Amino acid sequence: xxxLPNGEKILEAAKRISExxxxxxxxxxxxxxxxxxxxxxFKCENLQxxxxxxxxxxxxxxxxxxxxxxxxxxxxxxSGNHAAALARAASLRKIKAHIVMPENSSKVKIAxxxxxxxxxxxxxxxxxxxxxxLEYVRRKTNALEIHPYNNYKIIAGQATAALELINTIKDLxxxxxxxxxxxxxxxxxxxxxxxxxxxxxxxxEPKGADDAYRSFVSKSxxxxxxxxxxxxxxxxxxxxxxFPIIIDNVHSILTVKEExxxxxxxxxxxxxKIIIEPSSAVPLAAVLENHDLFATKRVGIIISGGNVDLDAxxxxxxx
Amino acid sequence: xxxLPNGEKILEAAKRISExxxxxxxxxxxxxxxxxxxxxxFKCENLQxxxxxxxxxxxxxxxxxxxxxxxxxxxxxxSGNHAAALARAASLRKIKAHIVMPENSSKVKIAxxxxxxxxxxxxxxxxxxxxxxLEYVRRKTNALEIHPYNNYKIIAGQATAALELINTIKDLxxxxxxxxxxxxxxxxxxxxxxxxxxxxxxxxEPKGADDAYRSFVSKSxxxxxxxxxxxxxxxxxxxxxxFPIIIDNVHSILTVKEExxxxxxxxxxxxxKIIIEPSSAVPLAAVLENHDLFATKRVGIIISGGNVDLDAxxxxxxx
Numbered sequence: 001x002x003x004l005p006n007g008e009k010i011l012e013a014a015k016r017i018s019e020x021x022x023x024x025x026x027x028x029x030x031x032x033x034x035x036x037x038x039x040x041x042f043k044c045e046n047l048q049x050x051x052x053x054x055x056x057x058x059x060x061x062x063x064x065x066x067x068x069x070x071x072x073x074x075x076x077x078x079s080g081n082h083a084a085a086l087a088r089a090a091s092l093r094k095i096k097a098h099i100v101m102p103e104n105s106s107k108v109k110i111a112x113x114x115x116x117x118x119x120x121x122x123x124x125x126x127x128x129x130x131x132x133x134l135e136y137v138r139r140k141t142n143a144l145e146i147h148p149y150n151n152y153k154i155i156a157g158q159a160t161a162a163l164e165l166i167n168t169i170k171d172l173x174x175x176x177x178x179x180x181x182x183x184x185x186x187x188x189x190x191x192x193x194x195x196x197x198x199x200x201x202x203x204x205e206p207k208g209a210d211d212a213y214r215s216f217v218s219k220s221x222x223x224x225x226x227x228x229x230x231x232x233x234x235x236x237x238x239x240x241x242x243f244p245i246i247i248d249n250v251h252s253i254l255t256v257k258e259e260x261x262x263x264x265x266x267x268x269x270x271x272x273k274i275i276i277e278p279s280s281a282v283p284l285a286a287v288l289e290n291h292d293l294f295a296t297k298r299v300g301i302i303i304s305g306g307n308v309d310l311d312a313x314x315x316x317x318x319x
Numbered sequence: 320x321x322x323l324p325n326g327e328k329i330l331e332a333a334k335r336i337s338e339x340x341x342x343x344x345x346x347x348x349x350x351x352x353x354x355x356x357x358x359x360x361f362k363c364e365n366l367q368x369x370x371x372x373x374x375x376x377x378x379x380x381x382x383x384x385x386x387x388x389x390x391x392x393x394x395x396x397x398s399g400n401h402a403a404a405l406a407r408a409a410s411l412r413k414i415k416a417h418i419v420m421p422e423n424s425s426k427v428k429i430a431x432x433x434x435x436x437x438x439x440x441x442x443x444x445x446x447x448x449x450x451x452x453l454e455y456v457r458r459k460t461n462a463l464e465i466h467p468y469n470n471y472k473i474i475a476g477q478a479t480a481a482l483e484l485i486n487t488i489k490d491l492x493x494x495x496x497x498x499x500x501x502x503x504x505x506x507x508x509x510x511x512x513x514x515x516x517x518x519x520x521x522x523x524e525p526k527g528a529d530d531a532y533r534s535f536v537s538k539s540x541x542x543x544x545x546x547x548x549x550x551x552x553x554x555x556x557x558x559x560x561x562f563p564i565i566i567d568n569v570h571s572i573l574t575v576k577e578e579x580x581x582x583x584x585x586x587x588x589x590x591x592k593i594i595i596e597p598s599s600a601v602p603l604a605a606v607l608e609n610h611d612l613f614a615t616k617r618v619g620i621i622i623s624g625g626n627v628d629l630d631a632x633x634x635x636x637x638x
Contacts, residue, residue: 306592
């Protein structure tokens with residue numbers, strides 16, 4: 001699968017991963033609908049295996065490879081949800097997962113990778129150290145690298161979240177996803193263009209990490225240099241595979257303030273009684289900041305994950 | 320309905336309330352199953368309308384009365400979930416709800432009652448003041464008092480949560496509920512004895528508010544005098560109607576430590592990604608404290624509610 005995933009590839013991915021992932025629920029809240037004067041449908045990937053949509057792409061990548069390709073295991077560098085998702089997918093396939101993690105990764109994230117049997121190598125918390133350490137691990141183990149987003153199998157896997165949403169809720173005017181490296185967003189955009197072409201895809205990004213927005217409007221790649229946002233899943237730059245998909249299939253990218261992200265996160269916890277991580281609150285923050293754009297619309301929102309350090313909540317830290 | 324609700328009355332209640340409440344999901348967690356070596360099924364009343372099972376009883380009570388009985392509205396005293404649930408039920412029936420609330424009630428709870436159009440009269444935070452103020456309001460308005468739990472229509476409404484759980488998950492060995500005034504527990508016990516007589520009902524109560532436990536083992540009513548627990552929904556005494564149902568239909572009551580309640584609450588947030596209030600964590604706390612009793616069993620747990628002040632979480636306060 002070295003070409004852009006078409007509709008058939010996404011349907012194949014959905015079938016491939018179905019026994020290993022949750023078909024997550026779509027929840028609504030009258031309360032939030034009244035507040036925004038729109039009809040919001042939340043696709044709850046926070047309730048996904050390993051607590052994030054990343055399980056979809058990881059399982060699709062690991063299970064679509066031949067045993068020969070992955071007999072020495074898989075490897076990646078990640079401080080976040082992709083690490084746990086890949087370790088889990090590898091354990092299901094009964095192969096090894098070598099995970100390079102920055103030494104300042106959260107205890108919760110490290111524990112999750114260990115829980116799924118991932119073999120961790122710690123590195124310094126810089127991109128250089130992450131890449132060099134991964135290269136060292138890859139050469140030593142001959143494991144196959146599975147990039148967190150710049151990989152068509154990962155993208156096809158992430159695309160299945162929007163596919164399920166489209167199959168569950170009809171006549172959406174808009175589907176929203178947050179954007180970091182662009183794996184979820186490009187998958188969402190592909191599924192929407194294939195399976196619900198009348199629906200607009202609108203991405204949301206923190207103003208403090210607005211490289212995708214700047215890349216999108218200038219139509220030329222802008223790297224994420226010094227991102228500064230509470231949305232710790234959205235710090236990375238777009239990839240060479242995700243960026244063109246986004247340019248071709250996304251209607252617009254909205255950037256939001258930090259205070260809106262925290263407000264949207266807390267509002268979701270309070271009114272919907274579900275735990276979402278800061279990155280997942282970015283689309284609702286965009287709805288709150290752009291009331292007129294979403295009023296009276298039927299809006300699907302992909303809630304990307306629910307992995308939060310409950311001892312370090314942003315509304316305590318920001319005070 | 321001045322006699323003990325039989326199975327037919329509970330089925331009638333389920334039908335009566337169905338258009339006004341959520342048929343809440345039953346969620347599971349492999350992670351918690353592994354941790355407890357049991358199979359746990361959580362009936363998520365935290366995702367219920369107004370954030371708690373109380374909506375069931377309140378809607379059943381308000382909608383089973385004739386218009387003549389409630390033409391002057393309904394009234395109650397409550398600092399918690401019953402207040403919002405009754406205000407909501409009254410607004411659905413287009414009648415007034417007069418709610419007596421202690422002046423130290425949380426802002427969130429006061430806002431919820433106002434959101435549903437409840438007319439609030441504040442009182443001192445003592446039982447005497449609550450009862451005297453309610454009596455004053457009742458005489459002035461001629462509203463009908465709807466007690467939060469010592470009322471067969473309320474009990475029949477609360478019983479519908481266990482009924483839905485039993486209809487969704489087969490062959491449960493145990494069904495658990497927390498116990499405060501006993502409305503949820505007595506309803507749960509009645510539904511279980513009628514619709515799944517092979518299933519044991521085990522209640523859970525904080526050691527710091529163990530009046531139901533002491534009433535149960537001594538078979539004579541013990542009031543809740545100076546309760547001291549983070550589980551703020553479980554402070555009240557049993558009622559004259561709930562106590563006999565509990566004596567006749569509950570297998571046992573387990574009491575749990577405060578630290579277990581906080582641990583179980585945090586564990587549920589972390590692993591299941593749902594917001595539950597401290598009172599709802601009491602049954603899981605009992606499972607954690609009594610490993611052997613629940614190992615290998617299929618256990619249904621009624622999650623009573625999800626109304627939490629996110630600015631005052633117990634794991635921050637206890638440090």
